[in-house]
Amino acid sequence: MMRLELVKRPQRSALFSMLSPFIAFALTIIAGAIMFALLGVNPLNAFKIYFIEPISQVWQLHELAIKAAPLILIAVGLSVCYKANIWNIGAEGQFIFGAIFGSIIPVLFPQFEGPLVLPLMLLLGMVGGAAYAAIPALLKTRFNTNEILTSLMLVYVAQLFLDWLVRGPWRDPQGHGFPQTIQFGDSAVLPELMPDAGRANWGFVFALVAAVLIWILMGRMLKGFEVRVLGSSPRAGRFAGFGLNRMVFFAFLLSGALAGLAGISEVSGAIGQLQPVISPGYGFTAIIVAFLGRLNPLGIVAAGLVLALTYLGGEAVQSALGISDKVARVFQGMLLFFVLGCDTLIHYRIRLIGLALTKQEAPAKLEAAPKLKEAR
Amino acid sequence: MSANHDGANLLEVRGLTKIFGTLTACDHIDLNIAKGEIHALLGENGAGKSTLVKMLFGSLEPNSGEIFWNGQAVRITSPGAAKKLGIGMVFQHFSLFEALTAAENIALSLDDGSPISSIAAKARALSYSYGLPLDPESLVGDLSVGERQRIEIIRCLLQTPQLIILDEPTSVLTPQEADKLFETLERLRSEGKSILYISHRLEEVKRICDRATVLRHGKVVGHCNPREQTASSLARMMVGSEVQAVVRAPVEGIETAQPLLEIRGLNRKPATPFSIPLKNISLNVRAGEVIGIAGVAGNGQGEFFESVSGEVLQQDTASVRIRGKDAGGLTITGRRLLGAAFVPEERLGHGAAPRMKLSENLLLSRHATDGKAFVGTGGMVRSGAVYAASQRIIEAMDVRKSAPDPEAAALSGGNLQKFIVGRELDRRPSVMVVNQPTWGVDAGAAAHIRQALIELSRSGSAVLVISQDLDELFEISDAIAVMHNGELSKPMPIAEATFEKVGLLMGGAEPGHAEHTLETA
Structure with missing residues (x-):
């Protein structure tokens, strides 16, 4: 009988910690090449269509920014949660509720126009996302529920609620029965940055500003220190006088507000109205972005652009090669898998327990390592 | 008794080496243990004692060196292999399930599948025959630390080992409980069993051990007969230099000094089924004095520290007062702002x-x-x-x-x-509360920390030290109180305190009884 065990390394390699995302990306490319070959297309050609052609012209870079903006906005918020060891998996739902709250003004009060409309919408979007994120926070602090489950399940509630809204009370009466709201008025549309060059809107600027602000918060401010202490050693955090419950609310409200801002920016900028589906899974993909960016806000900006490209590439191979755009999901999944794999191998090394010892008990482990699997 | 001639060696270790990265934890260790001897392994923290013992018990594999068991070269690849050879170990930190009975805990470690009832009967018989009475049906969670250690010892003895390794066994015992343990060890020796006794308490090594091997920085610095050594000569071998004695100047006029930390009728319900409730604890620590709290581990010291520090708040805000202000309702931050400072027991993950x-x-x-x-x-x-x-x-x-x-x-x-x-x-806090100030700290650093605490008090602060190390408390305290089962005795002025009196209180004698002996003394 052979067995694989993970043994903790005494030291982490700083070099490989830094290289890990790049190694993961390279492995994804290799695995992707195999996948394309199995699908019967030339991998080199497919990669050219997937990764290069979608960003070869200026207007396409604008499309990239449109896709990257919500990913970055959501992921920098999530990075705060994850640093605090709080597992908000429900950013997709907070994104949707941000979009719904922000749409209250253009949908219910379309006659209200002027320069105040947009700031109010953005503010309401943040409030909506934060309020929706407050639910798992409250459940966790009050009843000690697992926030992974509650925040995830609330995503489906949000999706169905949006679906009901646009088919029911908020449906455009002149929309020929299509499940969508009225088109937002001019003053409710997020302006484009450079209308002559492409469609990219202010959402991308919000994302960059948020990344810089969160970077300052986490690296330079006492609050960021509190996040890191409570996340890495909660008991030391309590000794420092930091409250864990307060932190749960802080992390959820902050990440919820940013996801909500992403939601209303997407609806007001890229879509222009509410529909049954307003996100191709940004809230979930942002989890990959957060980890690929090493939970560092500046790394997240780069990771957000990479993941945005997987969306564009998926659309490109679908139209050029006739391959399903689910390829994008496969690439995202492989990327997350390899990132987590590389990170694990930075902290642990694999040890093969051979035949020699199987008669006796396996040597006691000094540091408990999770068993990978048992193989014959 | 302390047979030293060849052939009678149960265990011989030659050139045993263990390297972790750049650190050589054990560097060519030689060690002989004869049949029927109590052999001390001495050394400061980090000297390599634990690493050596782990290699003997099969938890760690040596990089080089040989182990001979009864003259035969052996490889000890796992704790199971060590047990088969006849090596048993009693760990410093017990590995017992609190929600199971003593017998069930023992059964878990004996993988022979015998029914619990027969194990319980055997354990009971063995425990009485060695003078370590134990009720196998009792829940571990209800037992004192000393009783839990008995389970570990009985569990080890049930496997009829030839060599028993004891890691700091008295660190959790009252002086009286330790005396009982020594009797058991002498009994085992008379039966021809060998014992490897790991300790840093020199007095008890002198008292019961036949030979000693001293480690420093991973190397053997000497073998000796501890009975022919003084405590200070042993300490010098361990540390490699003279350890500065702590100086404690007497304080004057302490009776009239102002209490800076007042604890009045502090109660706390147990937070978990196995934590200790605090019962009506009252204590004043005045400016300029060091008060020591003695007690066997697990008698409520941790709960007491959390309550005083403010990691856990009190309903009765007057039950903890700092510099004359009610602090029971304040968080740890609030209490710090009143001038208090805290050092918890756990360094990694709590204090840092x-x-x-x-x-x-x-x-x-x-x-x-x-x-x-x-x-x-x-x-x-x-x-x-x-x-x-x-x-x-x-x-x-x-x-x-x-x-x-x-x-x-x-x-x-x-x-x-x-x-x-x-x-x-x-x-420069005006109130300092420290839990286990020098636990696992080498002698030089410990002396430094103790001296610093005394100097802080002499500069006008109130210092409260919770410790399991009686030597330490007698060295630095102006008065010693004892915590037992969540209750705190009245502080005894150091001039009147003796090991015996404190030991009795640690074992649960009536606090009133001690006061009585104080008055008559």
Whole structure:
């Protein structure tokens, strides 16, 4: 009988910690090449269509920014949660509720126009996302529920609620029965940055500003220190006088507000109205972005652009090669898998327990390592 | 008895070496253990005792060297292999399930599938025959630490070992319980069993051990007969230099000094089924004195510390008063702002965040009290000021480290403790509460920390020290109180305290009884 065990390394390699995302990306490319070959297309050609052609012209870079903006906005918020060891998996739902709250003004009060409309919408979007994120926070602090489950399940509630809204009370009466709201008025549309060059809107600027602000918060401010202490050693955090419950609310409200801002920016900028589906899974993909960016806000900006490209590439191979755009999901999944794999191998090394010892008990482990699997 | 001639050696170790990365934890260790001897393994923390023992018990594999068992070369690849050879071990930190009975815990470690009832009967018989009475049906959670240790010893004896390894067995016992353990060990010796006795308590090594092997920095620095040595000559072998004695000047006029920390009728319900409730604890610590709280581990010291520090709040706000102000309802931050400072027992993960730099760990306990110096407008951390302060503490406390600002986990236990204590001393707190100030700290660093605590009190602060180390408490305290089962005895002035009196209280004698002996003494 052979067995694989993970043994903790005494030291982490700083070099490989830094290289890990790049190694993961390279492995994804290799695995992707195999996948394309199995699908019967030339991998080199497919990669050219997937990764290069979608960003070869200026207007396409604008499309990239449109896709990257919500990913970055959501992921920098999530990075705060994850640093605090709080597992908000429900950013997709907070994104949707941000979009719904922000749409209250253009949908219910379309006659209200002027320069105040947009700031109010953005503010309401943040409030909506934060309020929706407050639910798992409250459940966790009050009843000690697992926030992974509650925040995830609330995503489906949000999706169905949006679906009901646009088919029911908020449906455009002149929309020929299509499940969508009225088109937002001019003053409710997020302006484009450079209308002559492409469609990219202010959402991308919000994302960059948020990344810089969160970077300052986490690296330079006492609050960021509190996040890191409570996340890495909660008991030391309590000794420092930091409250864990307060932190749960802080992390959820902050990440919820940013996801909500992403939601209303997407609806007001890229879509222009509410529909049954307003996100191709940004809230979930942002989890990959957060980890690929090493939970560092500046790394997240780069990771957000990479993941945005997987969306564009998926659309490109679908139209050029006739391959399903689910390829994008496969690439995202492989990327997350390899990132987590590389990170694990930075902290642990694999040890093969051979035949020699199987008669006796396996040597006691000094540091408990999770068993990978048992193989014959 | 202390047979030393060839052929009678049960265990021989030749050139045993273990290397972790760049650290040679054990460097060509030679060790002989004869049949029927109690052999002491002495050394400071980090000298390599645990590593050596783990190799003997099969938990660690040596890089090089040989082990002979009854003259035969053996490879001990696992604890199971060690047990088969006849090596048993009683760990310092017990591995018992609190929700199971003693017999069930024993059955778990014997993998022969015999029914629990027969194991219980055997355990009961064995325990009485060795003078360690034990009820196998009792829940471990209900037992005292001394009784839990008996389970570990009985569990070990049930496997009829030839060599028994005991790791710091008396660190959790009252002096009276330790006496009983020594009787058992002598009994085992008379039956021809060998014992490897790991300790840093020199007096007891002198008392019961036939030979001693002293380790320092991973190397054997000498073999000796401890009975022919003095405690200070043994200490010198262990440390490699003279250890500075702690100086404690008597205090005058302490009766009239102002109490800075007052605890009045402190009660606390148990938070978990196995934690200790605190019952009506009252204590005053006045400016200028050090009060020591003795007690066997697990008698409520941890709960008491949490209540005093404010990690757990009190309903009755007057039950903890700091500098004359009710503090029971204040958080740890609030209490710090009143001038109190705290050092918890656990260094990594409680007193310090392991993966954070020392400067960040300074901020950990002082972000509020030194808010003006360390935190600027808008909540920005002044990392320059924090770094400078941490370097000041490192210098004042002689913290040895490998990098300018290393992670807390990269420091040895003693050096990290010096930093954690120094971090609080640097504030000149008027109330200092320390839990196990020198647990696992080498002798030199321990003396430094103790002296610093005494000096803090003499400069007008109130110092409360919770410790399981009686020697330490007698060295630094002006009065000693004893915690037993969540109750605290009245403090005994140091002039009237003896090991015996304190030991009786630690074992649960009526607090009133001790007061009575005090009056008549």
